[in-house]
Amino acid sequence: MEVRPNDQLSFTVPNEQIIEWRRQMHAHPELSFKEVNTSQWVEDLLQGMGIETSRPTPTSVLGVLKGTGQGPAKNIGLRADMDALPVQEETGEEFSSTVDGVMHACGHDTHTAMQLGAAKVLSENTDLFGGTVTFVFQHAEELNPGGAQEMVRAGAMEGLDGIFALHVMNAPVGTVQVRPGPATSLAGGGWITIKGQGSHGSMPQNSIDPVLVAAQVVVGLNTIVSRSVDPSHFMVINPGMIQAGQAPNVIPDSATIGVSVRTRTAEDTDLAFRRIEELTNGICAAYGASVEYEWVDAYDIVYNDAALAAQALESAKKVAGDDNAWEGEISSGSEDFSAFANEVPGCFIILGGGDAEQGFPFQIHHPKFNVREDCLAIGTALEVQLILDLLGPDTAE
Ligand SMILES: [Zn+2]
Ligand SMILES: [Zn+2]
Structure with a gap:
């Protein structure tokens, strides 16, 4: 009607x-x-x-x-x-x-x-x-x-x-x-670029594989809300985009993860980005990869x-x-x-x-x-x- x-x-x-x-x-x-x-x-x-x-x-x-x-x-x-x-x-x-x-x-x-x-x-x-x-x-x-x-x-x-x-x-x-x-949540985020070492896919021993590191980072990011945040607080960390490589038989040089972050307080925003960088730095260090962050200004x-x-x-x-x-x-x-x-x-x-x-x-x-x-x-x-x-x-x- x-x-x-x-x-x-x-x-x-x-x-x-x-x-x-x-x-x-x-x-x-x-x-x-x-x-x-x-x-x-x-x-x-x-x-x-x-x-x-x-x-x-x-x-x-x-x-x-x-x-x-x-x-x-x-x-x-x-x-x-x-x-x-x-x-x-x-x-x-x-x-x-x-x-x-x-x-x-x-x-x-x-x-x-x-x-x-x-x-x-x-x-x-x-x-x-x-x-x-x-x-x-x-x-x-x-x-x-x-x-x-x-x-x-x-x-x-x-x-x-x-x-x-x-x-x-x-x-x-x-x-x-x-x-x-x-009335709304804070939205921020940006891009995490993981730099490894490319190689022929058949010679992984010569590589630092950014695809593997990125996969571990995505899993790591998904633990922040469940393990670092007060359960009564609202937070979303969504690695909604991942880009790496062109072919199955090549290990690429780099991988990029796009992340969206939603919170309701400035303190939680600081916490989210601090934990994202801590986890990512740690995972990258473990595999010998380097990492760069490009965060964009959040909508308040x-x-x-x-x-x-x-x-x-x-x-x-x-x-x-x-x-x-x-x-x-x-x-x-x-x-x-x-x-x-x-x-x-x-x-x-x-x-x-x-x-x-x-x-x-x-x-x-x-x-x-x-x-x-x-x-x-x-x-x-x-x-x-x-x-x-x-x-x-x-x-x-
Ligand atoms: Zn709209
Ligand atoms: Zn819209």
């Missing part, structure tokens, strides 16, 4: 337009830092709505809309990310990606479409609020060091009193989850501002119904939205895009990830309602 926003709201959402935008963007995905056509498309649409735009970075867009009604003279931001992933789409949808090996597998197409929907509704109803709405269309969420911190450096958060972001997730359509405090934990989270929960109940909005759990995922939320009060909201029972069993980043599109109207309505609740005439200053 189709889910719709509460019909008592003071505005209507252009459902079909939002779905059309989502499908158009889904069919034409662009990778992180390469959102050239997408950002132009977004900027053109915003300008068509009479919204003033600017470009903090080459592929990001800011839209600024001033209310003409009564309300607090605050500036509230809404953020949508626009980049896609290097994933080959397998949804079989008629609006599937037209770009080989690139897919909107994290729902950023839905985020952009919903926020364009909110921009359209608000631009047609400026008399319903005072203050300013800033639409933040962000590039490069998926690729470290992330687009958000670039936008912060370019001054995109200056003058904002708060910022919200929605993310679709594998949860029932029509539901919203938003919690005060930590997203901390939701308590007041904004309480407001988001209240607005979500108005839009989706009292039973369909709750605090939810801390996500094991991570988000560079933390770069914004570390500058101004921020709030990251989870929007149900469909779950297994509704026929949507695949998680974000899966080649078959998809959403049930009636979630889009809920998300757009929530964004608009949040602005009206924070910048409308009935708002207590």
